[in-house]
Amino acid sequence: MSDHFQELPTRYDPATTETAVYERWLADRCFRAVPDDNPKRYCITIPPPNITGALHLGHALNNTIMDTLGRWKRMSGHNTLILPGTDHGGISTQSVVERDIAKEKLTRYDLGREAFTERVNQWADQYGNTILNQLKRLGCSYDWERTRYTLDEPYVDAIMVVFERLYEQGYIYLGYRIVNWCPFHRTAISDIEVEREDEQSFLYHIRYPFADGSGEVTVATTRPETMLGDTAVAVNPKDPRYEGRIGKALVLPLVHREIPLIADDFAEMDFGTGAVKVTPAHDPNDFEAGVRNHLPTVIVIGPDGRMNENAGAYAGSDRFEARKRILEDLEAQGYLVKTEPHTKSVGRCDRCKTVIEPLLSRQWFCRMTGTPMVSKAIAAARNDEVRFLPGRYREIYLTWMENLRDWPISRQLWWGHRMPLWRKSGGDPDDQASYVAARTREQAEEKAGTADIEQVEDVLDTWFSSALWPFATLGWPDSDADLKYYYPTNGLFTAQEILYLWVARMIMAGEEFLGEKPFDDVYIHATILDEHGRRMSKSKGNGIDPLDLIELYGADALRYFLMSQAGLRQDIRMKPIKDGRQEQVEQARNFCNKIWNASRFALLNLEGAAPMGDNRQPTPTTLVDRWILSRLSATAETVGDAFGTYNLDDAARALYQFFWDDFCDWYIEAAKPRFQGEGAAEAKAVLGYVLERTLRLLHPIMPFITEAIWQALPGAKANAGTGYLMFAAFPTGEVARRDEEAEAEWEIVQEITRTIRNVQAENQLKKGGEAYFIPSEPGFGEIARVNAPLIEFLTRCSPLAIGDVPGETVGMPNRYGEVRLPRPRASAEEIAQERARIEKELAKLEKELSGVVGRLSNESFVASAPPAVVEKARSQAADLQERGTKLRDRLASLE
């Protein structure tokens, strides 16, 4: 940040600028937010990243969106709080640490619960810090003094209060049922933590003989190893094949246990053999069938995924190994009838990809179906209290909520919030009456009436604690000063993968405990994919580290790139970094460089000039000044609207187009000659004004470079009444300043300029010669005449004359007339080349013309189309015809 921009390099160096700017913001506590009497406030509690590792591009996108909107709101006069934090990450973090200690050939059981938890804590410290630093690198204007972590004491207290209340209200109950069991983590997980995928498998047909020797029943199964736990075989009651045999005993092969043949609707007659083996302890359907038919349960697979003592000869072997052995034995003993290929949906743990084992187990559940908590959360979406963007997610959310099943909340993990549940010694573990829920041991003893109690080992599902994020971070339940001011928060920004896991549960918790939704808008943003359209992930090794991109191109470039892609679409495809380059972000870096250099130019010219007048918009009389102010006005409007409707890509595009095309390629170019003449002062004032306003518009997306330049702009701080661009008012006053007339007139100047350049380039004419413009209407000629000095500068022609030209020329008609340039010494070859060009142009014209004429000769078009459209077509036709005539004349003159 130097006042001597002319001494600065011609290339923008983000590394030094970004660090310096951020340090100043931090030193002045610019991100600090506390409640005040400002009626406008904006609050986001950021989705706390899991402390599993460093941030990925998805986080960069997520946080750039929030920071951009937050900065926009802050500049728009809102008391803005963006509250950062991290999540302990439960099973995810336990997973990565288990993998980490595996490198030392250790398991969590080797370390024991206490030592393992300590390891995870070290991990959490390390990555928690890394994450927060990465967010700072990205430029996030978050209130770091409020940083929260889900294992912080006040946060844990909030969880305990919530749990106790839910328990007392009867939401939480003990259940003994089939759950998704991950044998790697040795814990239950919920349905939404299971990934399902079709895999090629086999359907095995196995013979189960009747005990009395009167034949047999053949069952079909994909999981023969579970047969050891079979307690029945079921057929459909309507199935004629088994009529009269219901109730008879079958002998279970290999184990030689007798099990009954039962009738139950769940057996489909047309699948397999119509007979299904029933294993209540290892299949949810079978479990229900078992309950209906009062069947015993036999667990044959243990928590570690190995066959247990009930598996007889197979005890101790892994479930997949057991499958192989059982098939061999069945085959050898003549029980295996046939094996056919079969596609099967296999569930895997979404963290470790281990195949899920449906296992009968004792778990704690949170009641969902039909509860007030759920209906309130449904109502909030249905009456649009909570708005979903894109809108289609509303239906997705509602469908899910309406079919919600109870939520298993206990986890047999070591990392997380231990459940505040105590069991009286000697109490039946299957009986809920043996337990008390209490926040502390003292309270538990009091409730239990004895000190002889023991806290349950299980921890809470990590999403149970995340559900409280929007209010537990704002002081609930102890203090309500922040809650009163900042709650409900304004938005929740996330990728779609945690819509159910997290978003739905926050809405329920907010409604239940605060009596109010946690946020107004749920904005589901894109997912970042690799160049082949696959999700980025560590295991695939196709991820890109955002820090690598920041180091290559700077945070502003990364932010701009992400915002330019952050439409209401589903995903963003990114190419990998190759040979030290990433094309997409490089383009954004080039934009940063453009901003840098345009600003250098302005500062060079403004240096000697007086400070930028007052804060009001200048009212110049020169066409190009009026035009750029009108374009600034249009851009300010587009950008404001786009931010307000979460169309961040529209904002990014509009800014790029305005800055590069309008401001740099036309306005600055046209400004150069004007700095010499008599209108120099006004020209400089407008240049300074437009640049300053544009920096404000750009700032939410590209905070570093804009702040750095703005600091060096003479008069900017004084006029804005703040020492920082990040607090300068976001331009809204520009909105009503469109100047249609100036835009139309400048378009004529542009068109003449383009045509001259075109003729120059196509004919490879040297710059410097005179040019002629023959207007098709006198008004066009007048505009060309007034702006001749600019056109001359922009095309390097000299001079520009209005009217016809003597001698040998080349030229091209355009919408406003015709441009002609003298052509000295044309060779036969050159003439042939020009003929070819003109013929090509003519063909293009004619094609266009025939389309328009075709429409106009269609009576129903003229009759039914809006008059404006018809009129436009007519003038288009006339215009095309005139240009065609000119081209033909030209062609004729070349003969």
Place this chain on the structure above:
RNA sequence: GGGCGGUUAGCUCAGUGGUAGAGCGUCUGUCUUACAAACAGAUGGUCGGGGGUUCGAAUCCCUCACCGCCCACCA
């Protein structure tokens, strides 16, 4: 098995009824006193296929194909 999103220039993507755009790439020029990470110009598309509605369809409707995502307890 249901539902959703996508398919537009070589690549990445804009464009929701008036006859298709941007950036990158490619080609041709240019050190024009902010920028070669730049400037000027050019090249490039029967808008996935088919059908329909309409004076008119990339855009609305139907259908098919392919890619991706979500949901679902047929062994």
